[in-house]
Amino acid sequence: MILERIKVREQDPKVRSTNFEEVCLGYNEAEAVEEAKRCLGCKSKPCVSKCPVAIDIPEFIKYIKEENFEMASEELFKHTSLGAVCGRVCPQEVQCESKCVLSHKGEAVAIGKLERFVADWHRKNKPASTTVRENSGKKVAVIGSGPAGLSCAGDLAKKGFDVTVFEALHELGGVLTYGIPEFRLPKEIVKHEINNLKSIGVKFEKNVVFGRTINFQSLEEEGFESLFIASGAGLPKFLGIEGEGLNGVFSANEFLTRANLMRAFDDEYETPMQIGNKVAVVGGGNVAMDAARTALRLGAEVYLIYRRTEKELPARVEEVHHAKEEGVKFVFLTNPAEITGEDGWVKGVKCTKMQLGEPDDSGRCRVSTIEGSEHIIEVDSVIMALGTRANPIITELKNDLELNEWNNIKVFNDNGKTSAKNTYAGGDAVTGAATVILAMGAGRKSAQEIANNLA
Amino acid sequence: MYRIVKKKQLSEKIFLMNIEAPRIAKSALPGQFVIIKLHEKGERIPLTIADYDREEGTVSIVVQAVGGSTQRMETMNEGDHIMDIAGPLGKPSDFIEEFEEMKDKKILFVAGGVGSAPVYPQVKWLHEHGMDTDVIIGGRSADLVILKEEMSKVANEVYVATDDGSLGMKGRVTDMIDHLVKVEGKKYDLVIAIGPLIMMKFVALQTKELGISTVVSMNPIMVDGTGMCGACRVTVGDKIKFACVDGPEFDGHLVDFDEAMRRSTTYKEKEKLQQFKAEECQCHRG
Ligand SMILES: Cc1cc2nc3c(=O)[nH]c(=O)nc-3n(C[C@H](O)[C@H](O)[C@H](O)COP(=O)(O)OP(=O)(O)OC[C@H]3O[C@@H](n4cnc5c(N)ncnc54)[C@H](O)[C@@H]3O)c2cc1C
Ligand SMILES: Cc1cc2nc3c(=O)[nH]c(=O)nc-3n(C[C@H](O)[C@H](O)[C@H](O)COP(=O)(O)OP(=O)(O)OC[C@H]3O[C@@H](n4cnc5c(N)ncnc54)[C@H](O)[C@@H]3O)c2cc1C
Ligand code: SF4
Ligand code: SF4
Ligand code: FES
Ligand SMILES: [Mg+2]
Numbered sequence: 001m002i003l004e005r006i007k008v009r010e011q012d013p014k015v016r017s018t019n020f021e022e023v024c025l026g027y028n029e030a031e032a033v034e035e036a037k038r039c040l041g042c043k044s045k046p047c048v049s050k051c052p053v054a055i056d057i058p059e060f061i062k063y064i065k066e067e068n069f070e071m072a073s074e075e076l077f078k079h080t081s082l083g084a085v086c087g088r089v090c091p092q093e094v095q096c097e098s099k100c101v102l103s104h105k106g107e108a109v110a111i112g113k114l115e116r117f118v119a120d121w122h123r124k125n126k127p128a129s130t131t132v133r134e135n136s137g138k139k140v141a142v143i144g145s146g147p148a149g150l151s152c153a154g155d156l157a158k159k160g161f162d163v164t165v166f167e168a169l170h171e172l173g174g175v176l177t178y179g180i181p182e183f184r185l186p187k188e189i190v191k192h193e194i195n196n197l198k199s200i201g202v203k204f205e206k207n208v209v210f211g212r213t214i215n216f217q218s219l220e221e222e223g224f225e226s227l228f229i230a231s232g233a234g235l236p237k238f239l240g241i242e243g244e245g246l247n248g249v250f251s252a253n254e255f256l257t258r259a260n261l262m263r264a265f266d267d268e269y270e271t272p273m274q275i276g277n278k279v280a281v282v283g284g285g286n287v288a289m290d291a292a293r294t295a296l297r298l299g300a301e302v303y304l305i306y307r308r309t310e311k312e313l314p315a316r317v318e319e320v321h322h323a324k325e326e327g328v329k330f331v332f333l334t335n336p337a338e339i340t341g342e343d344g345w346v347k348g349v350k351c352t353k354m355q356l357g358e359p360d361d362s363g364r365c366r367v368s369t370i371e372g373s374e375h376i377i378e379v380d381s382v383i384m385a386l387g388t389r390a391n392p393i394i395t396e397l398k399n400d401l402e403l404n405e406w407n408n409i410k411v412f413n414d415n416g417k418t419s420a421k422n423t424y425a426g427g428d429a430v431t432g433a434a435t436v437i438l439a440m441g442a443g444r445k446s447a448q449e450i451a452n453n454l455a
Numbered sequence: 456m457y458r459i460v461k462k463k464q465l466s467e468k469i470f471l472m473n474i475e476a477p478r479i480a481k482s483a484l485p486g487q488f489v490i491i492k493l494h495e496k497g498e499r500i501p502l503t504i505a506d507y508d509r510e511e512g513t514v515s516i517v518v519q520a521v522g523g524s525t526q527r528m529e530t531m532n533e534g535d536h537i538m539d540i541a542g543p544l545g546k547p548s549d550f551i552e553e554f555e556e557m558k559d560k561k562i563l564f565v566a567g568g569v570g571s572a573p574v575y576p577q578v579k580w581l582h583e584h585g586m587d588t589d590v591i592i593g594g595r596s597a598d599l600v601i602l603k604e605e606m607s608k609v610a611n612e613v614y615v616a617t618d619d620g621s622l623g624m625k626g627r628v629t630d631m632i633d634h635l636v637k638v639e640g641k642k643y644d645l646v647i648a649i650g651p652l653i654m655m656k657f658v659a660l661q662t663k664e665l666g667i668s669t670v671v672s673m674n675p676i677m678v679d680g681t682g683m684c685g686a687c688r689v690t691v692g693d694k695i696k697f698a699c700v701d702g703p704e705f706d707g708h709l710v711d712f713d714e715a716m717r718r719s720t721t722y723k724e725k726e727k728l729q730q731f732k733a734e735e736c737q738c739h740r741g
Contacts, residue, residue, distance in 0.1 A: 168681045170492055170499075170539040178683075207541035209681055212487075213478050235697060236685040244695075245714045247721045251685035257678050262498065270523055271498040271678075272725035344717040391682050392700040 003106025006035040008113055013325040017296055020182045020265070023322055024088070027110075029067070032117040036064035038102065039109045046099040047111060053441045055079040057096060057111055064114060073122040076115060081151050081444075084123060084189045085176060086437045087116025089286075091316045095437075123189070128196045135162040135201060138454050141224040142166070143210040146174020147436045148230035148427025150193060152443035152450075153202045159451045163201075164224075166208040171261060174232055175428075176436070178261035179253070181290050183297070184319070211393040216400055216420065226422040226450045229401075229409060230443060233428040234391030238384055239282070243339030248276065248346035252283070252291040252385035259294050273298070276380025280305055280349050282336055283385030284312070289319040291383045292328045302328045303377055307335040307354050307367050335367075337374065339382055348376040388433050408432055415449035416442055424450060456536040460513055466598040468520045469569055470529055471505070477512030479504075479542045484551055485576040486672070486704055489514065489542030490680040493527055497538065500524045501677045501699075503573035504543060505602075514542075517572030517601065523729030544680045545703045548577055548647075549670065554584060560644040563635070563667075564590040564610075565628050565658055567650020571602040573672055574649050579609040587611035589641070593628035593654070597621035628654060629661050636665060643667050648707060652716045659707035669707035673698045675715060676722070689715050 009025040010016075016023050027035060039061045047057045056075060063072035076083050090096075092112040100108035138161050142149045145167040156163045171177050173190040198204065208214055210231065219227060236251035238244050255275070258264040262271035277300055281292040284306040292302045304323070306313060309332050313320055324330065331351075338350040353373035357366040390407035402419035404410040409418055409425040416424040426442030428434055461473035479489060488503045506515035520529040531537070550557045562581070566574040571592055581588055590610045594600040595618045607613050615623025616631040624631055628650075635641045646669040648658040655671040662669040675698050678684045682700035689696055692709035696702060 168541065169679060170541070207539050208478060209541060209544065212543055213482055213541070215482075218482070232683075235682050235700070238685070238688075238695060240695075245688075245690055245711070245718065247718055254678060254684040254686045257684050262678070263496070269496045269498075270729055272722040272729070274722055274725060392697070393682055 001040070001102065001105070002038045003102065005038070005107045005110050006031050008110070013322075013327075016183065017326040020297060022186050023183050024318075026120060027113055027117045029069075029121075032064055032114060033067055035110050036061045036114060039065070040101060042101055046101060047096045047109075050099045051096045052435075052437045053079050053444070055096075055115070060118060061109070061111075061114055064118065069118060069121045070126070072118045073126070076118050077122075080437075080440065081154050082147055082193065082436065082440050083115050083119030085147070085185060085193070086440070087112045087114075087119055088185055089180060089316070089435075090437050091435065093317045123192055128192075128199050134160070136160045137162055139164070139222070139224045140226045140228065140450060140454070141219050142228045142230065144168075144174060144230040144232055144427070144429070145172040145194070145204065146230060146232050146427060146439060147176060148232075148429075148439035148443040149174065149228065150197060150443070151440040152228045152230065152426070152447045154197050154200070155444050155447035156450060157197065157200045157202045159447070161451070161454070164203040164205060166210060166214065167204065167206045168209040168231075169261065170206055172204055172206065174230075178257045179287070179290070181256065181260055181294050183293065184290065209393065211397055215397075216423070225454055227420075227424070228416070228443070228446050228450065229394070229418070229423065229425040229429055230427045230439070231391060231394050231429045233388040233433040234394070236384065236388055237386040239336060239386065241336060241338055243341055243346070244384075246339055246341040246346050247344050248274075248381040249339060250275075250381065250383050252281070252287045252383050253388075255291055255383050256287070256294060259298075265298055274381075275300055275383075277301060278379040279303070279381050279383060280336075280377060280379040281383045281385055282306075282349075283387075284308070285314045285385065285387070286316060286319060287387075288385035289315045289323050289328075291385050293319075293323055293326060295383065296326055296328055303331050303379065304328050305331045305334050305336060305349065305351065305377070307333065308356065308365065309333060312365070331377070333367075335369065336382075340376065346379060346381050348378040349382055350374060350376050390432075391429070394429060406432055414445060416446040417449065422453070456538060457540045459531060459533055459535050459537065462531070462533050465517065465601045468529075469517060469599070469601055470520070471515055471517045472528075472531075473508075473513040473515050474537060474540060475512060476514050476540050476542075479540065480507045480509050480512045480514050483507040483514060483543040484547035485580045486548030486551070486573070487543035487545050488573075488680075488703065489516065489540050490544060490677065491516075491528075491537055492539040493524060493531075494538050497527075498524055499539075499678055499680070501544070501674070501680060503672075504576065505572035506576055506579070517569060519569040522726050526730065541680065544699055546701070548704060550577075550581070557645075558586065561642055562586075562588040562645045562647060563632070563641075563643040564588055565632065565646060565648040565650070565654075566590060566592045567628060567648075567654040568594050568599050569601070570650030570654075570672075571600075571606065574647070575602050575606060575609075577647065578606060582609035589614070589635070589643075591616060591628050591631045591635075593617070593631070593650070594622075595619065627657075629657050632658065632661060632665075645670065646707075647671075647704075652712055652719065655707060655710075656712035656716075659710065659712070663708050670704050671707035671710060672703045673705055673710065673715060674703065674719075676719060
């Protein structure tokens, strides 16, 4: 048993903190084979039990060991259409890798890195098929082009349906395009997936907002027989504290959209961006890490303010590690109480120190304020990464579509069936902000049910 | 790509465009707007739908050239293409859903400058539904008073006020409101004011005193316009509202205008640079 992982090559932290190129360079063939050899091929497959889409992990890894990358990718693609994405962004340490038997004594097999290797190998070595399938003429509409929408559309096209994806923005990919930065997920990968779908006959219409441009009735008039809604999470939350209306307070979604979708960091692009020299990011999830590391790359000194400790950070471990290496300053057990300003612009964040208490019913430790611990962190802007609430355009469809207690779309079975006729939903629009792999899995399940019902 | 089928200069810096966008034309209602991205590297800017032709499949916008994007747009002509246009966005004006209750009310529209563009489809819609309303159009000078002729065809009465007195009454729209209510003794149940923030602020202060409920159309900085980014937030009655999905129209007596005015200057410095670029790019074109 080899207890240590094959190290994955990464860009030097000093260099990468000034560019937007991918941080992790991935395994080459030799490294991948070496790492694959560490897998014991456990009969009981404990790792598979923690993969939301039950990828047959030992099976695809076995082919890597045998240097049969083509079979490895074939095996992988049976279960996932977004291996190159999930290999990069899945929170592996709490999913598949958390159950790897090697983790009891040493380091878990680098399942994510191997998955990424296989999908990347396939992208580089196997040209996408360009044969457009004959479709049955049965039309299905998909709302939103994030991972849920893309995977549903792909599966339906493969099953012979005439699929159109309607996307509100001017670019496809959902969060993969406007949220997760290039240095973590190169846009070329997302484009490649979308081109694959185009090549198998999926149609895309951008700049179309369901609930505004089109609706249930107009889609029916256009001959769509079924509908899958994958419109993602909604509006960013704010803290509701004094000073949030000052100039220089942004939501992470706004900041990341300006950077990723609108390329505001490039002077050739017209969308402006203004964050100043010192930035506070409030939050501890992936969104907060992405905002912090993007601000860092724009030359700012960045404080990441989180009210619990490092242990409770919900972000992927790898991102936290990378953020630290790059120089993001973590301020734990600290909570913003007020944003202070001068002439209408942010001047600082007034914070209090927090302490952890007893765990509550959900097992999370309560936090409480330490009296008299107010202090000010001087910054030029504040980026809020506090999660999202339901998208109002979708919740206003409520006459036609039942909502759950969080105002997300209510589903009545595992396959995303909703209260509206022939309508299914999945991904963040149903679960609230979650993960790429869950969104992808939901899209595939609904595709199966839609296909069964229309057959 | 979306084709510009008609362009007309309405005044020195204000122009109208009809753009081919059949899906938007089909579902647009008064009060809604579009978001336009002119070219590959362009920014997303919101513009109100000033009119729509469902048969022809076009929407009209009326634009005032104020900075980089709108100046670039001004250089575009019939037959040119706009890269992206999404819409209709925002909620339609309240009176559309609540028409039955509104029918017997007296409405006064107040349009400031390019604000005539969003006011026009509302006045027209009400006219088509058998309700004629009064309209005040205000501008700094005569050439900034736009859509007067069109408005006259669908309104009960159109009153004009200009700061320099070059057309209509000399004074501001608030002076005209005072005149109508106090001198002519007119009674209004609702004022709908659309124009620069500073105008809406003073109209709202005045109507509050006069006890007339007032709707204003907010125009904060936007990015996506679909309720995702939170850039368009405005404070209304101490609550955070998002103009692109909860608005753009809000109760004028509850809006924090001072905050809105301040926030709209967030990118002033960067915008100046863009403006310079657009001018430069025009000279290069010869
Ligand atoms: C910054 C950031 C970092 C993240 N990092 C990770 C990570 O490392 N790992 C991980 O697993 N997950 C991560 N996530 C979460 C993950 O990206 C989401 O859970 C996932 O993208 C959800 O997929 P989806 O298809 O449901 O929705 P989305 O990806 O949100 O796509 C929804 C699409 O629908 C469109 N849309 C919305 N409303 C309408 C409408 N009315 N009409 C038409 N189209 C509409 C949107 O424009 C969007 O393109 C991150 C999220 C963010 C924001
Ligand atoms: C709902 C709504 C409807 C609007 N309708 C019209 C209309 O019908 N006709 C019209 O001429 N103008 C309209 N505007 C204003 C128009 O969007 C701005 O004038 C335009 O974005 C300016 O861009 P610029 O690059 O030319 O100028 P810039 O010099 O970049 O900006 C000038 C000012 O416009 C505002 N602005 C800049 N970028 C944006 C943005 N992305 N979103 C919103 N405001 C911005 C800022 O206050 C800025 O200081 C509307 C705005 C909103 C929010
Ligand atoms: S999809 Fe995610 S959880 Fe499943 S094997 Fe791949 S990395 Fe692990
Ligand atoms: S648990 Fe670990 S060692 Fe066992 S099959 Fe899964 S990846 Fe391989
Ligand atoms: S413009 Fe992004 S939420 Fe309104
Ligand atoms: Mg601009």
